[in-house]
Amino acid sequence: MDATTLTLGQIKSRRVLYLVFATVTLLVLGLIYAWSIFAAPIGRYFTDLGGPFVDYIPLLPQVFQVSMFAFCLSALVGAQIVKKFSARAAIIVAAILMAVGFVLTALLAGVDIWVLFLFYGIIAGSGCGIAYNAIISLVNPWFPDRIGLCSGIMMMGFGISSLVFGSLANAMFGIMDWQMVFFLIAAVAFVIMLALAFVVRPAPKDIAATLGIERAAVAAKTSPTQQQFILKTKTFWFYSVWSVIIVACGLAIIGTAAQGAARLELDTTIFAGFGALLVGLVSTMNGLSRIINGAIFDKMGLLPVMVLSAVLAIACMLGLSASLAVALGPLYIVAAILVALPYGSVPVMASAFSRQRFGAQNFAMNLGITNCCIAAAATVNLIINAIFGSPAGENGPIIYGILAALAVVAFLIIFVFNRSYKSDLAAIAKELD
Helix, strand or coil: CCHHHCCHHHHHHHHHHHHHHHHHHHHHHHHHHHHHHHHHHHHHHHHHHCCHHHHHHHHHHHHHHHHHHHHHHHHHHHHHHHHHCCHHHHHHHHHHHHHHHHHHHHHHCCCCCHHHHHHHHHHHHHHHHHHHHHHHHHHHHHCCCCHHHHHHHHHHHHHCHHHHHHHHHHHHCCCCCHHHHHHHHHHHHHHHHHHHHHHCCCCCCCHHHHCCCHHHHHHCCCCCCCCCCHHHCHHHHHHHHHHHHHHHHHHHHHCCHHHHHHHCCHHHHCCCCHHHHHHHHHHHHHHHHHHHHHHHHHHHCHHHHHHHHHHHHHHHHHHHHHHHHHCCHHHHHHHHHHCHHHHHHHHHHHHHHHHHHHCCCCHHHHHHHHCCHHHHHHHHHHHHHHHHCCCCCCCHHHHHHHHHHHHHHHHHHHHHHHHHHHHHHHHHHHHHC
């Protein structure tokens, strides 16, 4: 049946089915966030290899930052594939890249450290970014009345992956080689992504009208202000400063949570394997925060989410700095978990901001550009880490102190952003009236 002939009941049932399917797929894709769990057995593997491989171990946290960089930039490629071909084509390409990335990482890791950066960081990270953009762009239009909540639910799957599958992978590392676990991840990701590509269909163009949502139907139109190129607007750049800083704060702990727990000896003072559990707890908060922040956006708008996120980022960065400085494990645990709340707000707000400010016509491309904050944030962390080392190292208090200062900047930029954003929305409302 053609999408334009769907009844109201069929639309409601399909959008629930598609949302569940997309959330499960993103749950698998979110394994890219489990790097701090993967880094442990790979580090032991390098130790066993000896020689120069031992010197590569301190570089392992940087593989995660590279994967985030590739995730972000590849979303722009995915947007072009969606525009020129289809979301299905983009997801198929992504499935191949994910599978190839994990398989070749496992097969060739014993060659040199560049294998991890290339095949896990760039290839698998790119597959994840292309799929992420394509899936959000494909499913989001089915929910014109719940953009924030829909995005939050899908991204919850992406966020809690480290808890669900990351913890499972960590358990499997105890009974089989890490290479075999990577082979299994590649197979599962490939099958699920292909299944989604052939099941989920684009939303009908008149879905808002069919659902009887007058406000959403109006929002589906475009205005001259909405059609502005996103990179030429002040509002986007103000938003980007905020998002880059918030993401940088989150990436710093997500990529090193297990190592930080090991430094504070939480694996021995609490119980063996606590570092993996901490990664899972951070992942859980990351996932839940996407629903929470999506619901807040739907009820109160963008500004309250941005303010709350900046305030929490400041508090958590100061908490992490202090906990490492005085070896206070409980404070480290609390701050590490809570920082996922502001971090999880950014992907949801990227979707909501792009759709609300720039409309639906070029949503895939605008979402990809907005998500470039991840690449910029990863670059910020790479520079800081190149100067001071890993956040889990001896300069951790300094690194988190720097990020706390940047979070203050993120808080202040909100007020400049708000003025510009309100002006834009007023112009859009006038043009659509």
